[in-house]
Amino acid sequence: xxxxxxxxxxxxxxxxxxxxxxxxxxxxxxxxxxxxxxxxxxxxxxxxxxxxxxxxxxxxxxxxxxxxxxxxxxxxxxxxxxxxxxxxxxxxxxxxxxxxxxxxxxxxxxxxxxxxxxxxxxxxxxxxxxxxxxxxxxxxxxxxxx
Numbered sequence: 001x002x003x004x005x006x007x008x009x010x011x012x013x014x015x016x017x018x019x020x021x022x023x024x025x026x027x028x029x030x031x032x033x034x035x036x037x038x039x040x041x042x043x044x045x046x047x048x049x050x051x052x053x054x055x056x057x058x059x060x061x062x063x064x065x066x067x068x069x070x071x072x073x074x075x076x077x078x079x080x081x082x083x084x085x086x087x088x089x090x091x092x093x094x095x096x097x098x099x100x101x102x103x104x105x106x107x108x109x110x111x112x113x114x115x116x117x118x119x120x121x122x123x124x125x126x127x128x129x130x131x132x133x134x135x136x137x138x139x140x141x142x143x144x145x146x
Contacts, residue, residue: 026068033072043078052092054079059086059105 002010015021046054054077061070062083074081089106090097101109 023068026066030068030072030075034075046078050077051079051084052089055084055089056105056107056110058083059089060107063105 012021015024054073058070058073058079061067061073073079086102086106089095093106093110095106095109097109
């Protein structure tokens, strides 16, 4: 007869093999966060830049089936529950896509662009401080000045 320790070990191995253990841990973290989240503290409004960045991250997380992580991002950031329209995002980022690019998150296309332009131009992109972060708000919010 198997001992409790052996049973726990076998159960853990089975859940890991099925890819369920990580999902369960993420779900528990999301539920704990939700229970502890102080709804009485108002969140600052999302800046336009943070809205776009959060949406790029959410699209990436959902594409990779990190749904619980995406749900925590949405809850913690105050991002709208309904994702932004893909075409709207592409327009805001001044990105033109072909049909094959639409099969993956915009972040993949942006990364591919910068990695391939690095090889072509052998130089670095100079980034100006167009969005200056000026304060760290509660819950990890960064306010950006436009």
